[in-house]
Amino acid sequence: MNQIAAPVLRPVVRLQIEVAPPTLLGTLNGIERRMVSIVGGRVQGQFSGSILPGGTDVQSVRDDGTIELMARYAVDLGDAGHLLLENTGLRRTATEDDRPYFRGRMRFEAPAGSLAWLNSAIFLTSGYRDGSVVHLEVFEVL
Template identity: 35%
Template sequence: MDEIERFLTTPPSLRFAFAVKVKVGPIQDLGQTARGHRRIVDILGGEAHGPRFEGEILPGGADWQIVRPDGAIEVVARYTIRSRSGALVYVQNDGLRVASPQVLARMSKGELVPFDSYHFRTAPRFETADPSLKWMERATFVGVAARTPDRVAIGFHEVL
């Protein structure tokens, strides 16, 4: 294996940055649209806590979902966080939630299922005008997510 192959096949490290706990409203099921089975979930508020960032999730965002024919759910969440210093941070968080039909049925009924019974990962992007938070725009993150009946929790890990 040459140097470039070693570089390309070495997995990156991750560093935990912060977690969000987002309160969400009930699923608004629009049904089958031209793009697929569309659902929208309102973001009602929440909090962000961690070693690199803290703030309040403002109400008014939403999670726009497409339920694919295979049952996987494509998510695109857009919302705003107000940092402890008052700076605003726009979040666009694209992701994928995959589970067995049995687990998805239980989740659709509002049941709490074991977090390791499904796959829920995201790829967030952040925008802010605050110079002290520009590191968020310059980093790549992966989110490890969990869904409860009234909340989504995501741990954001910076890819090093």
């Protein structure tokens, strides 16, 4: 009889993403919207690189303060080329009864070669924001 294995998380990389102050767009279609420009940063772990300026995190702020985010940005890997990253997730601040929550799903677009495996796996993120820096840890779901 086949059994379904529980997912296991394997650490892959850590990101330090430098961001600009948000641009407040107001209420659009009944939802508070804002955009956060990504101005740089770095990636370290199974591969390393520099986060390129020019990415954007488009955010929707719910009535309860929870933030839905969708960020797209690129990483320069030096001689290995570039990666395109997309992180979607939720962030909420701590309450009296709860800790801060910052979780998401990362998708990679990687070039052929040693990092091509990033194109065909599922990745989860866990993070926190500290001033103008977002810290994310990326895990492969095995």
